[in-house]
Each structure stands twice: as structure tokens, then as C-alpha cells.
Amino acid sequence: MDYVYGPGRNHLFVPGPVNIPEPVIRAMNRNNEDYRSPAVPALTKTLLEDVKKIFKTTTGTPFIIPTTGTGAWESALTNTLSPGDRIVSFLIGQFSLLWIDQQQRLGFNVDVVESDWGQGANLDVLASKLAADRYHSIKAICIVHNETATGVTNDLAAVRKLLDNYNHPALFLVDGVSSICALDFRMDEWGVDVALTGSQKALSLPTGMGFVCASPKALEAAKSARSVRVFFDWNDYLKFYKLGTYWPYTPSIQLLYGLRAALDLIFEEGLDNVIARHARLGKATRLAVEAWGLKNCTQKEEWYSDTVTAVLVPQYIDSTEVVKRGWKRYNLSLGLGLNKVAGKVFRIGHLGNLNELQLLGCLAGVEMVLRDVGYPVKLGSGVAAAAAFLSNTTPLIPSRI
């Protein structure tokens, strides 16, 4: 059944789905259960409470939906907006592009603010639009916190500040798919109205759960939103929340227990330590890229992403070959360049349950692959640069001191 067996572990460095820690795999290794027995609501209750913590919200209402990130997007939009509503949305890479495509197909009037791929959201344009929008025709701002295709992290606090400056009531909808639980994200502090992520990203679970968290303002908006929705309708969830049975339809028993284990690991490490670890691994990766003499697709430091690094290859190299070669020779899984940057970048995902030596093994592999495809890298150079940084910054594992 493993069609393409190679000895040793697969080195999984795509920016999702990411490595699942062994305790989580174990927790999911189980038979089905009756989800209407008292056990499942009891478990669910703890999950909903704890999921709020990873969104850093105390006032939000979380929904755990059996879907993917794409479904989570749809849930965020259809529950808060009505067809024809004007929304401002930032196009900065493949995933923001796909979300905008969805927004358009769902019938919203999407005011697209485009940047070069490799740049962050153009907040100056947003400022102008907000300034001009005296009658509040803009119903929502939709922004991807971390664009997975280019490794660009947007400044959400700045968005909130603009909204506040202009005293603008637009909903603030955030795709946190490759950020939440890895990057600094503060739902309440930043006044985010809907934030969402997926299980296969920083939570380090299998695909299959979309997490959507709604602010009180978003819940209020849901009451009048006229977008058609059933499967993704928050109301069905809220009805079952009140009943204490929680699930309008059958959840995955395995993912519920897996989520419990994943959250336990995150809280044992400490969410802030998890975020610090991502910062450390992100920085180490960028130092390696620099040592290789290659450029980061991300054009400015302020947008550097600590969960994924898109590496530009020289024009004479096809980045697709880097990915293919890594997989074929070293059991290394890297991310392809997508759409506009296809062939131009390869991506190193460094999010989820990952540590220093895993990353250094990956970087050593990238070096060998670069050499394979004709780029004259000095073997060991990137590893050395990354290790120098990690050697100075990696803390002792608290449980082992």
C-alpha cells in the first residue's frame, strides 16, 4: 500500500499537511464511538474551551467543522455576509487568490487589492478605501494572515488600527490557516471578527477539521446574513451547543481525541513557547537561504514568515526539479511553487510539531538537492548558518532539565 517505499523516515517539509506527533497518532488509533453517548459531549466541551485559547479569545465562539480550510473560508463568509456585499480582499499569492475566487463565486462584490507576489497586503490602499467609505459600504475586510504560497505574513494589528482610525464597522475576517498556533495571533486584542484555521497545519493533525472562531459581532452579523448555507451554518451548531450535545451531524471521533492530544501537547509546551519555536526555526531557515546565496521570495523583512519560507531559485533552474529531486533521492518533501511563482520558488514549511534537528536535516537535504540541480551551493553552508543561530537560541527542553 505504500507505493513508493524508501528507507527511513519521510522528511515532511511541505507547509501542510505537517508531521503528526506520535502521541497524537496514538490518540487517534481507535474504533468509532457513539457520538451521542455522554462521553463525546464531555470531551467536546473541553475542546471548545481550549480551542479558544489558541485563538487567544475569551469572547469568541468556536466551531469545529468536519471540513478543510476551504470549507472554513466558506463558513466564515456565508455566515456573516449577504450576496452583493462589498468586501475588501488582498491578493498577494495563491491562497489569497483562491479565497478571493471563492468570495466572487459566493456572490460578494470583491474589491481586490493586489500586491506583487512576495509582498504583503497593501495597507495604504486599504487606508484610502476606508477613508473614502464614509457610508460604510465595505462590509468586511478579508485578509490572509500568512500567505502560504509566498511566505508572507501580514500585519493584522495594523489592519485593526486602520479600522479603528477610521472608526469603520467592517467585519475583520482572517484566514489564519498557516498562522494560528504558530505565529503570534490575538483574536480579541486585534478585534478579529472571524478567524479560521485547519487541523493539518500548526495543530499537527490530519486534515479534516476546519476551526472557525466568531466574535460576538460576527455572531450578530450572522443573524442577518442572507448567504445561503446549511452544512456550514453556525446556527445549527449553536442550537446543539445549547442542547449540550454539540454536534449537528457526526464528528470524527478519531479527530476529536487527536485534537485533545494535540492541544495537550501545545499547552504542555506553552503556546508562547510554541510560537517562539516557530520564530527560531523560521529565522534559522532564512539564515540558511542567505548562506546559500539565494533570495527569499518575501521582499521585505517585515513580512517574513516563520511558518514557511519560499526560496527563489536562479532563472536557469526549475524549482519543480528541486522538489522532485528531493523526493526521489532523499525522501524529502518540499513545497512546489504555485501559479505565478511556479518553477521559480520551492517552499520549506517549518510549522507544526517540529524541532531543530529535523529542520537541520531538511536544510542539509536541500543543499544536496540544489547541487543535484546545478546550483553551486557550498555543502554545509546553510546548515552552519542555521546551526550557529540555533545553537545560541535553543532552550533546554523544560521537562528534561
Add this chain to the structure above:
Amino acid sequence: MDYVYGPGRNHLFVPGPVNIPEPVIRAMNRNNEDYRSPAVPALTKTLLEDVKKIFKTTTGTPFIIPTTGTGAWESALTNTLSPGDRIVSFLIGQFSLLWIDQQQRLGFNVDVVESDWGQGANLDVLASKLAADRYHSIKAICIVHNETATGVTNDLAAVRKLLDNYNHPALFLVDGVSSICALDFRMDEWGVDVALTGSQKALSLPTGMGFVCASPKALEAAKSARSVRVFFDWNDYLKFYKLGTYWPYTPSIQLLYGLRAALDLIFEEGLDNVIARHARLGKATRLAVEAWGLKNCTQKEEWYSDTVTAVLVPQYIDSTEVVKRGWKRYNLSLGLGLNKVAGKVFRIGHLGNLNELQLLGCLAGVEMVLRDVGYPVKLGSGVAAAAAFLSNTTPLIPSRI
């Protein structure tokens, strides 16, 4: 993490989620993988081919959607119909009710044909409606093959015959959630246009995959259907089918391998043998119910379901107590009565990867529970009746002869 530990195995006899066989649990016990590597499309290709076999179709196009049965419903409807379309839908129990609710919320003009709970779809009414519909205002017939709430199986061949008799072009949409892979279902022969099921039912997997299979006529209808859809849009799948990468968004790696294992088991047993096994276990259950002196919620033999039996309790007993007691004392999970039959029936699910002695253990448990709640059952009576039948009909396990 198992909040409610009891010694020994849980006896899982809800009509879904059902028992997962050990080889399938094993197959899913794995880390994530890059779904864009060549391995996953190679695997997916075999899955799509083999899924067609369980629908008994050679002309249909299957979609494996990361969702539940509710999402599969939505996919079937929104891809083939436009808001305002008239559809005929049969209300015979809780799940047909929920589907109708969805149909209405999605904006269709639902012509509901209601039966008493415990009866099948009223096909006489359908005949009248078809006869009267000279201008083909009816765009689709929506029917649940097996109503899980009451244990009623509808006669799909008869529906097809009516459509043919009246030469009616309405689409024929079938919820096969608790039938496909367990009951006799023939997509091509019966001219079903969209059929659907969920992974946690007869396929004996965790929840998380909705299977939707579309006939060429349904695919054609999808081209002009104006219902808004993105996550559930077949077109996104078809686009990736053409590319050979298959997935418009991230699938669950674990469920893909699990599905492979589940299908392997089904084909090793033989789909017809699987269906015969369900018939055998269904009949045995009904014989037990009869021996207990209780009534089947299903009012006529023609509607008897081989995947779930809803058992009516005497008025002086609350069927909810049966379920509670089973779980609290015997680690037995039975299905509750829902909505109109709440308190009146309990349900024994006998679908999925299950054998004779598992069922007899359950029946012995139900007897003890009935006694606990005050029904004067003769202990062993149901088991004896079921065993007498099973003893005459159970074949040797082919691999062990």
C-alpha cells in the same frame, strides 16, 4: 482521556458510526504525507475506480469529499439544481426530514410527500404527481434509500419504474447513507442520477468522507445548475481530475489509506457476500424482536431494513432508558429514538463490518436491558430465535475452509 472507561469492548450498535475493522485502523495509523507527491494521486486513482463498484456504476463519476453525509446531501443538490426548482421529496423519518429541511433552506421548492414514521415513501402519490406533471416542472425526486431513524428501506427500482412509465426526465437523487455497501443498490440499473453515502456507515471507516456519485445526466445538469456552491462544487474536482492530481484541496491522507483498506476487505469478502451478510443479520435481529414480543417500527415487511432495526417499546417504557441502561451497565451502544419516535423506539444498527456473534452478544444485552427497564422478556428468547436462523444460514468463512 477515556472519560468513561468500562472493562471489555464497547458493543457499538448505533447505526453509525460503526465498528472499524482492525486492518482499517492499522492502515490509518500513519503520519501525514505531501498530497502533491506522486503517491497520493496514484492511490486516489485506484480509490475512485473502486468506489464506483460499491455504487454499482460504470458510467458514474465519483467525488470523495472531506465532509459528512450532510455535506454530501448539499453537494448532490447544489450541483444539479437551481434555486426555486421544484423537487419531490419523501418525509418518512428524521433523516429524510433533515434532508428536506436542507432542501428548503437551499431555496428549492420542495413538494413534500409525507408518510407515517414507520412507513416507506408513498409511491402512489409520486405516481400521481408524475402523471400530473406534463410540463416537467418537477426537476428532481429526492429519496432516502434507507431511513435510519425508523429502519425503513424504500423501493428504488419502483421509483425508477414510475419515472420511466411517465417518461419523466426528473433527476433521481438518492441518499444511500445507511444503505450503500450494505443493501442491494444499483446505480446504473436503477438510473440513479446522484447517489451518496458517508464513510462512517457501511464502509466502516471514521467519519470524514462524503461519497457522491453523479450520472452523466447529473454532470450535464451541473453545467446549468445555478445553486451557489464552492466547497461542494464538482467542477473544482473535475478540473483536478483532468490534471491527474485529483484534489482541489487537502484530503485526509489517513482516510485515503483507510478507504483503500476498507475497499480491499469488501472486495475480499465480495460485495454480494457483504450484502448477503447484512440480510442475514437483519433477519436475525427481526426474529429476535419478534421473539421478545416487541414490534418493529417498520410497518410492513417490504420496508424492512437490513441495516437498522427500530424496535417499538411498550408505552409504559421510555426507550431512552433502554439506551442509557445499555451503555451504563453493559457497555452497549444502541441508537436513540429521534424526534417523533423519541422515547418510543430504540435502534439496533447492524451494518458495517460485523459478524454473527457480535450481533448475538448485542441481542443478549438488549434482553438484559429490557428486563432492567421493566419489560418482562424471557432471557435468551431473542438470541435463540436469531441463532436458529443464523445457524442454518451462516456460511463457512471462505478463507478458512
Add this chain to the structure above:
Amino acid sequence: MDYVYGPGRNHLFVPGPVNIPEPVIRAMNRNNEDYRSPAVPALTKTLLEDVKKIFKTTTGTPFIIPTTGTGAWESALTNTLSPGDRIVSFLIGQFSLLWIDQQQRLGFNVDVVESDWGQGANLDVLASKLAADRYHSIKAICIVHNETATGVTNDLAAVRKLLDNYNHPALFLVDGVSSICALDFRMDEWGVDVALTGSQKALSLPTGMGFVCASPKALEAAKSARSVRVFFDWNDYLKFYKLGTYWPYTPSIQLLYGLRAALDLIFEEGLDNVIARHARLGKATRLAVEAWGLKNCTQKEEWYSDTVTAVLVPQYIDSTEVVKRGWKRYNLSLGLGLNKVAGKVFRIGHLGNLNELQLLGCLAGVEMVLRDVGYPVKLGSGVAAAAAFLSNTTPLIPSRI
């Protein structure tokens, strides 16, 4: 890889290896670890402490040896005795026979006290021998607590009493393979000097751990015992106990974690409740046998075993056929008759992590099998008798009240 697939669960009712509960399977689902890291000794320490509880000893020293019951026997004998030592040993079935064979091959002077298979140890003969042994030539009494081949439980308290009556210093060595953790066993109270069991029995683990517990007197004896031993030498363990690293050679990481989970389940249920559950299931099984009109191989009630029942079949039936048929038709695994009782008995193991409905499913299966092989059993009769008893005696599951 499962050469002989049959649908549904295997009904495992051999008296070992027994069913492993899901939480234990989960706990063992892991990679290897460095057993010299601080984690493994920390874990081991808790295990050794807790293993003492299942032996009901506070003064004993436990050894967890990577071996089977046969190896545990060898460990018990070679560490406490010298070649030529006279030992009294009771031959009452296949497993006591095998132990005696080992005792003889290890060079001891075995004074065999034989009983009919189906009877317990002849303690009158023991009394005579002790009475006659004024000069204490008898160095040890070796007795199987529960003879797995015939379902006979010996009275260990009576043995202790005899030793005390005659003020005899012989070591008291007990095979508790199919008793400890299932039957009432009290190492300290009964003055047992060495007791042993195996992981695949009532502890409900895979095979691979032999548990040997030595009294202070046994440890003292070990100092002068001249039997050759290295792998099984307690001294190597004691040396590493002192060092705090615990393991003279590599343990199975998986079994250590599995044992931790298994003990946790036992203590959550309560050891006395575990024993009561075995008593309940044993009694229920015997009532079924009686209802079938069959005889228990165990000749007197005082010897009835609550972990295994050996059922005598009429002369015109070959009990081997019962076992074969159960496996071939109903995925039921029963125990064969061994040696003197081959073809005459089949065995139902009812030990380990098991509950009422699992047993009733098995009993229903045995009934159908008996009918298959030509015995005119009334279907349902045994189940009814067992259920009547269980219905009156089974407590609510405490965690679910």
C-alpha cells in the same frame, strides 16, 4: 497479511493470549526509545511498584523479564534451588506437567503428586509428605494456582496452612500464569515465596513479559542456590535496581508503556472489582455449560476456575471439531483439549479485559457450534442461564453512573 480474513471481530476465548484493550494497544503504538535515557527508569520505577500490587505483596521483589511463562518458571526455579534438591510438585494437567518436565530437566529431584485431570492438587498427600519430612529434605513446593488445561484452581491458603502446621521451611513456589490479576491471589498473606505470571494472560497484554515476584526468603535462598542461570539470574536485575537503571539488558519499550496502561486500567476498575468480574463471568459460563447438559472437566465445585472452563463433550463428539468449527464458521477462537483430554474437552477462556456481552456472544456461538458438530443443544439455553445470573449481578459501570 491476515491470511484468513473473516468479517467482524475475532471472538478470542482461548485462555491466553487474551484480548488487549484498545487503550493498551494505543499505548504500545510507538517507536523505540533509548532505554538508558532518564525516561525509561522513571517509568520502570512506577511499574515495579505497581506490579507488587497485583501480587498483593509489599515485601516481595518483582522482576519483569523479557520472556514467556516458561521462562518465568525457569527463573523461579533456578534462582532458588540447586540441582538435586527435592521438590514436591503436583501433576494435575498439561501445564503442571510441562512445569514438572522442566523441573526434572533442570536437575531437581521431583516428588510428583499426581491427580486425575479434572481434580485439584492432592493436599492430603502433601500433608503426609510434610509430616514425614522431619529433616526438611523437601526444599520447595511447586504448585500451579490455576491449571489452564482443565480449569482447576488449587487452594493455596490450604497449602500454606499445611506448611505452617508442620512448621516446614520449604519454599512455596506458585505458577499464577492464569490466575494472578484475575483470581484472588495473596502473596504476602499466603506466604508465597515465588509467584509468577505472564503478560498475555489476565494483564491483557501481548506475550513477552514474564513477571516473577520473590519474597525476602526467596531472595535469601537465591544467594545459595547453585542452579546455573544467567539470562534468568535475579542478581543481574538486583544490581541494576541498585544503580537505578533497572535493566540488565534491553527491555521492550512498547511493552513497558503497554504495562503502564494495563495497570492503569486495572487500578481504575479496582483490582477487587476485576477479580469479582472474573468470578461473575466464570459462574455465568458454568451455568451455561450446565444448561447445555454438558459436564465441566473440573470434578468438584471447590476447584472451579473463574478464568477458564474446560467443557467435556460426549464421547461421540471430537472436541477438536468444536474448536475448528468455531473458527471456520463464526470467527470464534476456543481452546483445544490438550494431551490426556485432547478430543474430550474444549476450553472457554474468560480471563482478562472482557465483559458480559462479549461472553454471551461467545456462549451463543458455542451453542451453534455444538449443534454443528451433532450435539442436540437447545439454542439460547446457555445464554439464558448465563444472562439470568449476569442480569442479577452485573454492577453499573462506575464511571457512567
Add this chain to the structure above:
Amino acid sequence: MDYVYGPGRNHLFVPGPVNIPEPVIRAMNRNNEDYRSPAVPALTKTLLEDVKKIFKTTTGTPFIIPTTGTGAWESALTNTLSPGDRIVSFLIGQFSLLWIDQQQRLGFNVDVVESDWGQGANLDVLASKLAADRYHSIKAICIVHNETATGVTNDLAAVRKLLDNYNHPALFLVDGVSSICALDFRMDEWGVDVALTGSQKALSLPTGMGFVCASPKALEAAKSARSVRVFFDWNDYLKFYKLGTYWPYTPSIQLLYGLRAALDLIFEEGLDNVIARHARLGKATRLAVEAWGLKNCTQKEEWYSDTVTAVLVPQYIDSTEVVKRGWKRYNLSLGLGLNKVAGKVFRIGHLGNLNELQLLGCLAGVEMVLRDVGYPVKLGSGVAAAAAFLSNTTPLIPSRI
């Protein structure tokens, strides 16, 4: 239950127990089975046949014993020799020392040939002894193929040549614990009489199986060997081999299926490719050590081990600190220095199911740890040296070409 959680994977580089590949973990993720059903002998038969292949023997008889390497040693010795027999045994490190200790405690007359730790077996002394032994008082030569404590591989072909030169009939007993399935080992060609290994080494399984393979000459010797043995007695196995049931006592069902999976992976890769992979990783490790400016404990190239490298640290460093630090800071598990080389060496195990990037991650970690403990290593230097070699020698993964 994981007392010492750290994020990401543990980097397991002790020379056993080693990393278990995911397909093997999966294969073992199962309930117990009746080992007397026809399934287990059918499986066992394939295992015994295939185990012979990893010993490179067609004439040998394999025994799969539920024990560790220490037990496998005991089985090899006690089945072929009698107390008082003279055996020549080479002391070159901790594991040969332990084996010699066992030999002495089992009552043999051990003629110890000692070398400095870091040197191989002194075959000149063997030659003298064989030359002098005209009356064949030497009954066996005992040699460790690969001394795990010092990373020294002995030349077995040379031993055979000496025996042949002197036409000496001594049995040739080989500890292949850290060699078989990783180093070039040829039982038949080299006339080895008993070879043995353990499951947790190059086979990449959990601990719990000792593999002992006996030549026809060894089986003949077993007939007259007077060492006391029961648990380890080959005769009990041979008796059950004849019966076709294979097991004198209960095997671990999980390990049997795990072994099947492990052998399948080895044969899919190709045993010779497995050995070549070990040679590649061994060489890469040594190049790294050299680049760090450190010395290999192994004193001459002819003895270099491709499964474990013992690295000498400068006198001012305590190698125990290297191991501790690796574990505490980087989740890296290295091997301690043992006995005479305690504090002087740390060990990198590079055996079992392992690939290039895993090793490079480890080497990067060792560099950081060396810096932590005060050794002025140039970060990246070892990785660069290893990568340069690996980049030139690593083949494409055949299944992915």
C-alpha cells in the same frame, strides 16, 4: 505517560533499540490471536524461511526465541556445549565482555583473548592457539562480529580461514547482534555454526525476539551438549517444527506480524542495498568525525564499523555530558561510553531503517552539542564532509524513479 515530552521527533541514534519504520509499527498495531489457529503457523513458516535469507544460509535452522540478545547468547552456548568445554573467546569491548561473563557463569572453560578496546579480535593469538591445539580441546570459537561498544567489526572470513588452515573442528559461534541485516554476513560461506541477532537492532523492530541460526553441525552438537537448558532448548522447537505448529510456548503475535513487515521492507529494498546503505551512512559518519578533528575509537580502518561509530572526545571533555546534553537540548539520543571507555567516547548508532537526512540531522546536532560542552567544533563542518560523500553516492529511491 511521556514523562519527558519535547516537541518534534526524537532523534534516535543509540546503536539499538533503533527506529521502527511506520509500516512495521502499523503491522504490530493489533489485538492478540490464538497462536494455535492455522493462521499463525502459516505465517511462522514464511518467517522462518525468510529469516534464513538475512543470515545468508540455506542449510541453517533458525529459531525465533521470545528473548533478548542475552538470551540468544545463552541459547547458542547451552545448546552446543557442555560444562567444562574449552572455548576461545575474544574480549574487545563491553558486549564481548558480557558474553564472556555469561560463558564463564555457564561453566565453560573460557580462553579469553583480549585486545585493547578499539581494536579487533587478535587473530594471531587465535592462530597460535589453533596451531597448538592438536587434540582439539578447543570446542568453540566465540566472537562478536561487531562490538557495539567500540564500533569494531571483526573479520569473520579470516576466522574461518584459520579454522580451515588448521583443519580445526571447533564450532564457530558468532554474535551478530549489531551486524546481521546491516553488515555483510555470510553464514554458509563462512561456515558459521551458530549466528544470532536481536529484533531491536538492524531488523528495526521492538525488543523481544532473539534470532538464533544453527548449522547442521551445530544441530549435531546439540545432541550431545550437556549444558542444562529448557527455555532455550532447541529440541523443544524442533519437536514443534515437526508437528507444524512451530511454537513450544506462546509467541508474541504482534512481533510475528512486525517481523513479517520488517522482512518485507528489507526484501523490497534488497538486502544488498540495505548493506550498501549502512556502508554509506557509516562512511559519512566517519568523515564527519574526521572533519570535527576527533578520533574514532576504532584504531584501524579494517575494523571500522558501518553500524556504530564510537567517537573519542578530548580528555577535558566528559563524553557523558555529550549524551546528556543532546537529549536535554535537542531531543537527540546518542549512545554512552561503557565501562573502560565511559566518559571517553560517545556513540552514534547508524543502523536499521535510517536514511541520509536523518543522519545529517543527527550530525548537525552532534556539532551543536560538542560546542555546548566546550569543544571548538566548526558548525557545519561534519555535515559538509558527510554530505559531500552522500551527495556523490546516494542512489535514487528505486520506487520513485
